[in-house]
Amino acid sequence: GDVVAAADLYGHLRVDLIGGATAPDDANDIAAFLDSAVGYLDGASGILNRALLTQKWELRLDRFGPCIEIPLPPLQSVDEIRYIDTAGADQTVPPVGYRVIENGEMPAEVVPAYGASWPSVLSTPQAVTVAFTCGYGAAEDVPGPIKQAIKLMVGEWHKNREATVGQSLTELPLGVKALLASFRVR
Structure with missing residues (x-):
């Protein structure tokens, strides 16, 4: 609409x-x-x-950083974090492996879960993909x-x-x- x-x-x-x-x-x-x-x-x-109505986007990164800033606030959800491991295989970070830090009207951040770290990735462009849903809604x-x-x-x-x-x-x-x-x- x-x-x-x-x-x-x-x-x-x-x-x-x-x-x-x-x-x-x-x-x-x-x-x-x-x-x-x-x-x-x-x-x-x-x-x-920022996103106005609900939208689905993907953020592509060459590697994991200490914190992943999710653009286009407000964030509704992080839907999936995929990566290419050091052996070249596609993997998914389980939701228990990361935390989403909401920042209201500002970009949200994703960090590893307490006591965890990001997995190692293949040194290649766009090795990490964060799929997310954003926008105010309707x-x-x-x-x-x-x-x-x-x-x-x-x-x-x-x-x-x-x-x-x-x-x-x-x-x-x-x-x-x-x-x-x-x-x-x-």
């Missing part, structure tokens, strides 16, 4: 629904603006460096300031369909930076 519900977005844009029920004439444009706004913020390529779980920023971005693009002379393409509508500031992961 979308991070912002269509009806909520249409209300923000003050766009009337045709006959009170069906999508407006420019619904495809509005949907494209919404996709662009979410894409600008969400996931590995988004400026927030659309209703995404923080309000992020949804409001998305609505402001879509509203600006809906109102000003052409780039304004002298305005940078990376410039965000007034208020968006302030709404997003505390959610950016550095």
